[in-house]
Amino acid sequence: MANFKGHALPGSFFLIFGLWWSVKYPLKYFHQKGLKKNRLSQQQQRIEIIEGAVKTVFAIIGILAEQFVPDGPHLHLYHENQWTKLMNWQHSTMYLFFGISGIIDMLTYLYSNIVPLGLDRLILAMAVFSEGFLFYFHVHNRPPLDQHIHSLLLFGLFGGSISISLEVIFRDNIVLELFRTSVLILQGTWFWQIGFVLFPPFGTPEWDQQDMDNIMFITMCFCWHYLVALCIMGINYSLVYCFLTRVKRHAGGEVIGIQKLTSDHTYQSALLSGSDEE
Amino acid sequence: MANFKGHALPGSFFLIFGLWWSVKYPLKYFHQKGLKKNRLSQQQQRIEIIEGAVKTVFAIIGILAEQFVPDGPHLHLYHENQWTKLMNWQHSTMYLFFGISGIIDMLTYLYSNIVPLGLDRLILAMAVFSEGFLFYFHVHNRPPLDQHIHSLLLFGLFGGSISISLEVIFRDNIVLELFRTSVLILQGTWFWQIGFVLFPPFGTPEWDQQDMDNIMFITMCFCWHYLVALCIMGINYSLVYCFLTRVKRHAGGEVIGIQKLTSDHTYQSALLSGSDEE
Amino acid sequence: MANFKGHALPGSFFLIFGLWWSVKYPLKYFHQKGLKKNRLSQQQQRIEIIEGAVKTVFAIIGILAEQFVPDGPHLHLYHENQWTKLMNWQHSTMYLFFGISGIIDMLTYLYSNIVPLGLDRLILAMAVFSEGFLFYFHVHNRPPLDQHIHSLLLFGLFGGSISISLEVIFRDNIVLELFRTSVLILQGTWFWQIGFVLFPPFGTPEWDQQDMDNIMFITMCFCWHYLVALCIMGINYSLVYCFLTRVKRHAGGEVIGIQKLTSDHTYQSALLSGSDEE
């Protein structure tokens, strides 16, 4: 992972999921407001299962990339009296946790009468926590800027982990879901930022990793990324609302939140077009 | 911001809002007790929107002040291979977060059927957290007293941030609202204190920034500021109660909390006079 | 406070309150179970007000003791260009917070229709937090054992502060109340322990303040104090139960928790005798 691509890959994964969530949760919110019920429709269930599957696939891609890049460990853990490429193994472990979270997501919605609701959130919280946990112990002995830029991520990770844990108890709280989404987008864009700062891809000059000013700028930059994440969410939120209102009008319905949506089909098509828009 | 005025400005902003809240929340509390309902009256909604607008204006003033003071960066971020006035940029970022919080406040009450309730609290919590976050990384390499006096603020900021986050779930809890108010007043007066200690304005002698005794005193002083904040809140709380009882009596009504207020107009006038009193 | 008496005084205050609570909360719990209601009887209210008054008196005694001991500051804060006896001032501040908490307790129960329920808990949590806050910044530059024995207290203080804050939302939860009681007793006995360790009163030999073994023992000893606090609470809890059952039987009533207590008078006499037993 110690190169630009190694940061761009997880960054993209997180970004894709973050963008998807910034469309999905507003959709779900307006849909539930319209229908005045809390039960998951069959359609929603199917989408959740697909989401879990995509998460698992992303995790597997990540693990394979970490293990089988030319200078990767190729599944060797201990070789000639020393550990082989522990960095790659740590990254694989991180992906593995997200993979398991994906599997549990699928199980929760496939066998919702067997697997208790909330377990999916707990495992996701643990996956995010483990990522933070491994990052925390893995930035020692590096130049100050490298250490700082990675440790900023911890704020997002531990904050996200706490918020997701809360969802075990306060499930389907739209504000917690939007917070989770914003933290995820932040994580995605920040991985790209790390890649650009530590491994400038287009021949741009290297950053001075000892300079205090660079560290100060990066701290502030982290806040800006969060603001960008908020903006993206705000835009997607409004787009979803406009889209649903227009769908409504075409279907001869009324303003959302006042009367129930005419059919599940509307929601389904909304979700599908919503995901096409990305 | 590294002068007396730079601390007096945010201090005044926080103080004005803190004093306003110490009047507003008791008013709202007594009003709701009288009416035995939770819904926001149209009047309350209008006040919340004005509050959000004022917050946004304050933030814009702050940003402009930080950017366009004579030795400010004038919106230049990177100049001749080095970052320009990062301190001012960091302060601008802090103001920016509060500005966005103000905008979200307005949106929450303007479009309350679209924007989920609780989002305003989340964004405010994030704004307060970001302020603490930037402060935390920005006091290194300074004299001990300077470092200490700024880091005391973090207790207020992170405590406030946690308490505001709780309001996402336990909304309209008067105790949480009063706590938030007290922390805000504390922040306001503390900014003034920082200004007086680090940049004595009236030619008073400089404080010895290495002296342990000064640090011990400042720590205790922070507690005193909180006690003052509690007193201010107590006084305003009683004034609001007395005022409402008198208004009641004139209107021929009964003791508050037992019978409903005669008209929304009473509340409106109460709020307006309340804000005039400051 | 830097002597045996200075630690014995607050220790006794905390102990007296802890012991009283370990009788009061079981009494209240059994009483409420018997009556199946949540409202405060007038009797209970009177007891809470007396408790608040005693708390305030204790705080005033503490402040006076800290200010007017022979080597105290006698209310002088700044004298001949240096701070006077800042230690005593810090301790006075701690007492002051508890005094204000006592006043708020009284107000909450005297004017329960004006002062919002839960404010008493918030102020108490802030008082306990401030004690921890001041302690935290006040043990630097001392021998290791002194520093360690004081900082152990912080676990109790911050733990207690969090638990009391939770009572703002989960009021009248007997488990939280018992936890608070146990932490208070712990604090009381620990102040005595500090006195005995740092200022051996009966001519016993001094403790070696650099010895790692002493520090290890003190850490374990802190746990033992907590166990003792739990035992005291267990004994008082059982005594209260036995006492109430006997009172019941004499009054011709039935087993507690199944039928309601015959009269408020029973509870009142139970409370009064309960407090006599200490």
Next chain:
Amino acid sequence: MANFKGHALPGSFFLIFGLWWSVKYPLKYFHQKGLKKNRLSQQQQRIEIIEGAVKTVFAIIGILAEQFVPDGPHLHLYHENQWTKLMNWQHSTMYLFFGISGIIDMLTYLYSNIVPLGLDRLILAMAVFSEGFLFYFHVHNRPPLDQHIHSLLLFGLFGGSISISLEVIFRDNIVLELFRTSVLILQGTWFWQIGFVLFPPFGTPEWDQQDMDNIMFITMCFCWHYLVALCIMGINYSLVYCFLTRVKRHAGGEVIGIQKLTSDHTYQSALLSGSDEE
């Protein structure tokens, strides 16, 4: 405890309990879903009491082992002007807390109308916290790997302690119970891991306690242990479900979660066979 057996003993205790819980809580969950009620059946109560008794017995075994091993303190605390074997005393204290937790467990279910529900959870949380507390202050001045491998345990302990405290308020939440179970299994297997790393039992070569790579591997290994704990729980969960479905079919009943179990006897036999399976 500073040998392989000293770590294997508590590890086994924690593992046995963890495995038992990973069977018990799914059983309880499916049972409650079937019966649609929250009250504890008499059978369940009996099992809880036995569990408390076993916990107490384990704690007594632990204390006796720590005190009366050949090089133990044999109940002498202070001897010839120095503390005797403080390590063993600290471990005894840890066991003692769990013993008291066991006693409270028994009391809670024996006298459920006297002892408030939730006290058992609070005491368990305090026992786990105390273990972490003593560990935290007891790894100073050791080689880096020793220090690191012990401090990783703290994540499990403090995480577990917070989660158990939450159960005071959100009792019988299956997700919190499963999380507690997973942390307990993790603790059990990790104690064995510590034994294998620090005191290799079968003549395997010693680990280099200064090597950074070993520390990195151990950090990742901790995550793997958690994954193993999740897998064990997943397997036991599925086994319990399959077992209950089969029992149901034999008894002529319907799918679990839809119709109530035919008799308490089914649950009893399920529990008994469940514990036999280990």
